[in-house]
Amino acid sequence: MRKYRFRAETVLIACLLGSIVPASSLAKNVSPSSPEHASVQKEITRYLDKQVRRYAASIGSDDYQISLQPPATLPPCNQPLRQTLSEPTKPVGRLSVTLECHQPNYWKARARAEVAIFLPLVVAKQPLNRRQAISRADLSLKRSNLAHMRHGYFTHIDAVAGLTSRRKIAAGKVISPRMVEAPELVKRNEEVIIEARMGGMTAKMKGMALESGAEGESIRVRNLSSGKEIYATVIGRQRVQTTF
Numbered sequence: 001m002r003k004y005r006f007r008a009e010t011v012l013i014a015c016l017l018g019s020i021v022p023a024s025s026l027a028k029n030v031s032p033s034s035p036e037h038a039s040v041q042k043e044i045t046r047y048l049d050k051q052v053r054r055y056a057a058s059i060g061s062d063d064y065q066i067s068l069q070p071p072a073t074l075p076p077c078n079q080p081l082r083q084t085l086s087e088p089t090k091p092v093g094r095l096s097v098t099l100e101c102h103q104p105n106y107w108k109a110r111a112r113a114e115v116a117i118f119l120p121l122v123v124a125k126q127p128l129n130r131r132q133a134i135s136r137a138d139l140s141l142k143r144s145n146l147a148h149m150r151h152g153y154f155t156h157i158d159a160v161a162g163l164t165s166r167r168k169i170a171a172g173k174v175i176s177p178r179m180v181e182a183p184e185l186v187k188r189n190e191e192v193i194i195e196a197r198m199g200g201m202t203a204k205m206k207g208m209a210l211e212s213g214a215e216g217e218s219i220r221v222r223n224l225s226s227g228k229e230i231y232a233t234v235i236g237r238q239r240v241q242t243t244f
Contacts, residue, residue, distance in 0.1 A: 182214035
């Protein structure tokens with residue numbers, strides 16, 4: 001009989017304790033239609049706009065768009081949310097914003113965003129063939145979303161004019177650095193003029209290029225007078241320079 005009473009009392013106490021729930025845990029989540037949710041969305045939007053505007057300005061753009069997808073519901077928070085951007089140094093493309101709250105309870109949530117930043121980028125005005133010398137007439141500028149630029153880009157036509165295409169480039173295609181290269185000013189097995197500098201003196205002699213090279217590249221050259229192989233820097237069409 002004592003055992004039964006003990007068990008009955010234990011069950012009763014447990015039931016009473018189980019019914020005592022902290023008031024904070026009874027608070028409902030913030031629904032999408034509530035003023036609180038709208039306030040949180042504005043808070044996230046302001047944070048994102050500040051970060052994106054700062055980055056866009058650093059690359060010379062004030063043309064950007066932000067599409068925000070906040071969480072469907074959020075627990076209540078009695079203080080400003082702590083926000084952290086997934087790509088703080090380059091906020092463009094698909095991003096996430098981590099939301100963190102400490103009062104009345106600690107919780108984390110995540111908002112999704114799509115950021116587009118636009119710049120006028122150099123594109124091919126017409127199809128370009130492989131190994132084609134590119135002129136200004138072959139190029140134009142086109143408003144482009146940087147979120148789609150994975151391999152770099154050019155913002156000035158003069159930076160591309162005079163280069164050579166590495167492969168075929170379709171009309172309207174944004175030109176990246178990997179698509180072009182400096183033209184070869186010296187060809188392998190071609191006769192070149194070697195300019196040798198020593199102090200304030202310069203001597204010129206004939207040589208044979210053992211490698212092809214663009215301006216600024218170092219290539220192997222044979223001095224036709226001495227037969228000696230040297231390294232020289234390409235400085236112009238069929239011209240190289242070395243220092244002694």
